[in-house]
Amino acid sequence: MDLGDRMKEYERAYDIRLPRRLPVILRIDGNHFSKTTKALKLRKPFDWEMRDAMVHTMRALLDYCSGAVLGYTQSDEISLLLRNNQAHTTEPMAGNRIQKLCSLVASEATDAFTRRIRHVNPVSTARREQVPVSFDCRVFVLPEDEVVNYFLWRQQDAMRNFILSACRWDLPNYDVQGVVSKMHGRNSVELREWYLKVVGDQANTIHHPGFEMGWSARRVQTEQALTAVLPENAKIPDGQDEFSTVLRSRWHVQVCPKLTTNRDYVGEALMGDHRVYDKPGSERLADCANLMANWGYDGEQAISPLAVSAARRFLALVAQEPIQPPFVAPVPDGGVQVEWPREDGSLFEVEFMAPDGSVLEPISWTWNRPDHGGYVAAGTGDAADISPPGVLTYLATVARAFLDGEESCPDLPTSSEASG
Numbered sequence: 283m284d285l286g287d288r289m290k291e292y293e294r295a296y297d298i299r300l301p302r303r304l305p306v307i308l309r310i311d312g313n314h315f316s317k318t319t320k321a322l323k324l325r326k327p328f329d330w331e332m333r334d335a336m337v338h339t340m341r342a343l344l345d346y347c348s349g350a351v352l353g354y355t356q357s358d359e360i361s362l363l364l365r366n367n368q369a370h371t372t373e374p375m376a377g378n379r380i381q382k383l384c385s386l387v388a389s390e391a392t393d394a395f396t397r398r399i400r401h402v403n404p405v406s407t408a409r410r411e412q413v414p415v416s417f418d419c420r421v422f423v424l425p426e427d428e429v430v431n432y433f434l435w436r437q438q439d440a441m442r443n444f445i446l447s448a449c450r451w452d453l454p455n456y457d458v459q460g461v462v463s464k465m466h467g468r469n470s471v472e473l474r475e476w477y478l479k480v481v482g483d484q485a486n487t488i489h490h491p492g493f494e495m496g497w498s499a500r501r502v503q504t505e506q507a508l509t510a511v512l513p514e515n516a517k518i519p520d521g522q523d524e525f526s527t528v529l530r531s532r533w534h535v536q537v538c539p540k541l542t543t544n545r546d547y548v549g550e551a552l553m554g555d556h557r558v559y560d561k562p563g564s565e566r567l568a569d570c571a572n573l574m575a576n577w578g579y580d581g582e583q584a585i586s587p588l589a590v591s592a593a594r595r596f597l598a599l600v601a602q603e604p605i606q607p608p609f610v611a612p613v614p615d616g617g618v619q620v621e622w623p624r625e626d627g628s629l630f631e632v633e634f635m636a637p638d639g640s641v642l643e644p645i646s647w648t649w650n651r652p653d654h655g656g657y658v659a660a661g662t663g664d665a666a667d668i669s670p671p672g673v674l675t676y677l678a679t680v681a682r683a684f685l686d687g688e689e690s691c692p693d694l695p696t697s698s699e700a701s702g
């Protein structure tokens with residue numbers, strides 16, 4: 283055997299591959315991050331720049347890894363779920379070769395995190411350039427019915443660490459160490475209750491829920507106006523018009539829902555069925571409220587609390603009507619969109635916008651009908667307007683007429699009609 287063959291044989295002995303078609307988990311973890319975070323001068327116990335860089339890295343890895351369907355990050359770690367069973371011909375990433383997968387993904391993570399953490403804050407760029415950062419990566423397969431449990435395990439780790447850290451940092455005047463050591467490992471739910479009782483009303487403002495639950499990303503389909511995605515001056519394709527829409531797939535980053543009560547969140551990603559529109563409106567609204575600025579990594583605004591509160595009141599009104607619940611989606615400029623499609627292709631859409639100073643809770647609506655190439659009705663108002671019948675009450679009536687198959691939009695009654 284010549285030298286080359288002999289060396290190749292040594293190499294091949296450890297060129298091990300994962301079995302095909304099983305769910306693949308990659309876990310990327312910051313190497314010695316207790317030291318690294320100190321050198322980067324990140325805030326303890328929870329730091330937004332660290333979080334931003336981790337979420338950014340997760341997003342970069344989701345794009346990098348073929349077959350990625352779900353990402354979850356907490357503390358200094360990221361878990362990715364990859365699938366390679368979509369078709370019989372689907373090729374797994376890096377041929378499922380373990381060494382190649384781990385080294386590629388760890389390098390990509392290191393690159394994405396390093397760039398982000400150095401430049402997220404211009405004041406610290408120069409100092410941070412001196413700090414070496416590295417990530418490790420492990421990879422394995424598991425049975426389909428364990429995938430949800432895997433993510434649940436990582437989230438429980440986040441929740442336990444969150445409450446232990448929050449107690450230690452926020453309650454220096456208490457014998458936290460005593461309480462923690464009494465409860466440690468036994469019952470973090472009790473510890474959480476104790477913490478909430480002690481910090482009282484401030485509980486919601488001290489830490490963002492994402493520090494407790496972690497952040498996650500799934501691929502979702504969103505509907506966009508055709509005119510918004512076509513290049514400027516491009517011709518609208520035959521059979522479509524300026525009101526046509528297209529489905530676009532994108533990564534949707536959010537505070538991870540509590541997985542013990544939302545197992546479907548992971549289950550849907552695993553089964554390749556995770557359209558953003560599948561959730562009840564109230565849950566989607568809660569997701570929207572938790573989005574950070576730049577949630578789609580395209581310069582989006584955080585969702586306005588006023589828009590969320592107006593949309594919430596509207597959903598409560600609509601829930602009293604015997605009609606199907608609407609779809610709810612965030613809007614890039616900080617608003618929330620609530621909409622119903624009809625089988626004939628019509629769409630009734632209400633947008634709760636971020637306030638621009640002119641009115642308290644600006645709102646606009648359109649009833650769009652494709653066959654007549656235009657709007658049946660459109661209007662704007664202030665959701666805060668409660669003079670009879672109130673804009674929200676009116677729009678709930680319109681939604682009902684729309685779903686009842688009406689062809690025209692009820693008029694906005696004048697105050698005298700409504701009270702008379």
Ligand SMILES: Nc1nc2c(ncn2[C@@H]2O[C@H](COP(=O)(O)OP(=O)(O)OP(=O)(O)O)[C@@H](O)[C@H]2O)c(=O)[nH]1
Nearest residue numbers: 312313314315316319324325326327328329357358
């Ligand atoms: N200051 C600060 N530190 C953080 C934050 N998130 C994570 N960390 C640090 O990251 C560490 C993650 O823990 P581990 O991964 O178990 O420990 P490690 O030091 O990275 O060690 P290895 O992973 O074994 O290399 C925590 O102990 C924290 O010190 C944060 O938001 N702020």
Ligand SMILES: [Mg+2]
Nearest residue numbers: 311312315358
């Ligand atoms: Mg680590």
